Amino acid sequence: MSAVWTIALLTVREAVRRRLVAAFALISVVLVTLSGWGFYRLSHNVGFTSGESHVAMPEAVILFMFMFSFVVALSASAIASPAISSEIDSGVLQTVAARPVRRGEVLFGKWLGLAGLLAAYTAIVSGLQVAVVYWASGYVAPDPAAAAAFVFAEGVALLTLVLLLSTRLSALAAGVIGVALFGVAWLGGVVGLLGETFNVHALRTAGHVSQYLLPTDGLWHAAVYYLEPSWFITQQLAETPGVRGNPFMSLSAPSWPYLTWAAIWLVLVLVLGLTSFERREL
Amino acid sequence: MSPARSAEAGPEGRGLTASPGHAADGAVPGRVTDDPGARAQAPGSPAIHAIELRKRYRRTVALDGLSMSVERGEVFGFLGPNGAGKTTAVKLLLGLVRPSGGEAMVLGAPAGDLQTRRRIGYLPELFRYQSWLTAREVLVLHCRLRRLPRPRWAGAVDDALRIVGLSGRGDDRVGTFSKGMQQRLGLGVALLGEPELVVLDEPTSALDPVGRHDVRTIIRALRDRGTTVFLNTHLLAEAEHVCDRVAIISRGRSVATGSLAELKAARPSVRLRVGGLADGWWERLAGFGRWTPDGDWLLVEDMAAGRVPDLVGSIVSLGGQVEAVIPEQQTLEERFLELLEEK
Numbered sequence A: 001m002s003a004v005w006t007i008a009l010l011t012v013r014e015a016v017r018r019r020l021v022a023a024f025a026l027i028s029v030v031l032v033t034l035s036g037w038g039f040y041r042l043s044h045n046v047g048f049t050s051g052e053s054h055v056a057m058p059e060a061v062i063l064f065m066f067m068f069s070f071v072v073a074l075s076a077s078a079i080a081s082p083a084i085s086s087e088i089d090s091g092v093l094q095t096v097a098a099r100p101v102r103r104g105e106v107l108f109g110k111w112l113g114l115a116g117l118l119a120a121y122t123a124i125v126s127g128l129q130v131a132v133v134y135w136a137s138g139y140v141a142p143d144p145a146a147a148a149a150f151v152f153a154e155g156v157a158l159l160t161l162v163l164l165l166s167t168r169l170s171a172l173a174a175g176v177i178g179v180a181l182f183g184v185a186w187l188g189g190v191v192g193l194l195g196e197t198f199n200v201h202a203l204r205t206a207g208h209v210s211q212y213l214l215p216t217d218g219l220w221h222a223a224v225y226y227l228e229p230s231w232f233i234t235q236q237l238a239e240t241p242g243v244r245g246n247p248f249m250s251l252s253a254p255s256w257p258y259l260t261w262a263a264i265w266l267v268l269v270l271v272l273g274l275t276s277f278e279r280r281e282l
Numbered sequence B: 001m002s003p004a005r006s007a008e009a010g011p012e013g014r015g016l017t018a019s020p021g022h023a024a025d026g027a028v029p030g031r032v033t034d035d036p037g038a039r040a041q042a043p044g045s046p047a048i049h050a051i052e053l054r055k056r057y058r059r060t061v062a063l064d065g066l067s068m069s070v071e072r073g074e075v076f077g078f079l080g081p082n083g084a085g086k087t088t089a090v091k092l093l094l095g096l097v098r099p100s101g102g103e104a105m106v107l108g109a110p111a112g113d114l115q116t117r118r119r120i121g122y123l124p125e126l127f128r129y130q131s132w133l134t135a136r137e138v139l140v141l142h143c144r145l146r147r148l149p150r151p152r153w154a155g156a157v158d159d160a161l162r163i164v165g166l167s168g169r170g171d172d173r174v175g176t177f178s179k180g181m182q183q184r185l186g187l188g189v190a191l192l193g194e195p196e197l198v199v200l201d202e203p204t205s206a207l208d209p210v211g212r213h214d215v216r217t218i219i220r221a222l223r224d225r226g227t228t229v230f231l232n233t234h235l236l237a238e239a240e241h242v243c244d245r246v247a248i249i250s251r252g253r254s255v256a257t258g259s260l261a262e263l264k265a266a267r268p269s270v271r272l273r274v275g276g277l278a279d280g281w282w283e284r285l286a287g288f289g290r291w292t293p294d295g296d297w298l299l300v301e302d303m304a305a306g307r308v309p310d311l312v313g314s315i316v317s318l319g320g321q322v323e324a325v326i327p328e329q330q331t332l333e334e335r336f337l338e339l340l341e342e343k
Ligand SMILES: Nc1ncnc2c1ncn2[C@@H]1O[C@H](COP(=O)(O)OP(=O)(O)OP(=O)(O)O)[C@@H](O)[C@H]1O
Pocket: B057, B058, B060, B061, B062, B080, B081, B082, B083, B084, B085, B086, B087, B088, B089, B125, B234
């Protein structure tokens, strides 16, 4: 276990030394400042009726989190894609792998370090966001912590997948494939919702399958649910007929079977990554 | 190496302060073995024992039945042309790649055994260290990975830096190091914690002449304290200077093994000056080697080992008068080229 810890700390130190952490910090400040300004303008818009301003807040928060979940997922892909392959190419990994450490420990340590960075990043931005929105408008989403946790889970899912790809593919290929799969999974989710709205069986099935193959979009929908006050769901259902097909809406809480599957999926992909790296010739 | 140079082992890493100063005067303490496994294994087992090792990469056969045995405490040179399979063999021994066939034992355990790796120092052929760490941090990282007891880290790190002549640069980032300095650091990492076996894959490829000399000094110091050294190289001079025994490998198999003197004497040549040979001598003597007249002399090359006295005896028995027999010194390079051609 101590080797895992050594590698995890090394990964974090690399992120600090190579200014990844500084970049994250800068992005956080920019995102939160912009959103603070936006929320301030929105909630102080004199043209709004009180009902409109009421609805605008949850919608704006969901949109912000959607954007941020994208940033988290793409960052996850970007930091995971070079983690193994680039170190093999440069010869750094050979110096570590010749030591009395299991390859699995090296990979798991990297995963732990990168996931830790992602967790800190998600927590800090989400926390600041909640504070800024509250300051600007007095609005607080029902359960921002749960929403942030699911956004993080979405990022970790992609992180783990790209890390697996990175044990076999070049950094470039792993990153590009990871991002593309993420996009496809998102589209799969939308397709499934459309299938549900218009009752097209094939589309609904496709959406389901994609949510099980890569649970990023499913986890995003879980996150959305915790950003929606219950009156908001009722109102949307009553006022907007096509709302079921809206990727920024969740009408029900994530199901336990699905969350269990997402956890199993994560473990499976991680184990696959460990095995693949064990067998990789250096 | 002069003390003055040792003391000045400075920024440019001029001069490794290696041994004799280092090893001979006891600066290297008697081996403190912190590995229980070290005592457990059979003391008589060779440091490296490979049997019919094979490795094939898709279409390329990198190793084609390599067998060899390296005794404990010897400096073993692994010589061969580019692409002969030297690096592949080393990676197999360390468990970085898996063999397609055959087996190898290192320090009494199967190649790649996790616990045994604690007792091995390795300088890879192509490597980099984390460019964003300082030299000192790289060494500490390897102390940690090697599970050296923490109280020994500081001493081990300082020793390593001093031995490879990087004392003044320990706190600089590795990314700012020149190629030769990176190789020096690599050597320092390989020496950390007094390993029983040090595997060096072309340790001097990036070094200046001073550095090369220093590496030889370091290798001799390692031998003096009983460390086994496995040295991959295609520099014959390097092998001639430090190796007790060498194996010459070509296309993935060993074509000759032995001490350098043995290798060179394996196919001796002599220059003869002979008079008064009876008719028909040719039939009796042609088999000794390849004969070439050279003025008043006869050159007999490529003889079987130890046949020179027989040759002289036969000449005398045929009535010849042997005026002079001069053994021809074959250089290692000539012998090396010859061996590669034979295959
Ligand atoms: N990862 C690999 N994939 C495919 N072929 C490889 C790989 N590594 C080595 N080879 C092939 O195996 C053979 C032996 O290579 P190796 O690196 O062991 O040679 P070497 O003796 O170390 O040569 P050099 O003196 O140039 O370092 C070469 O033909 C090489 O092309």
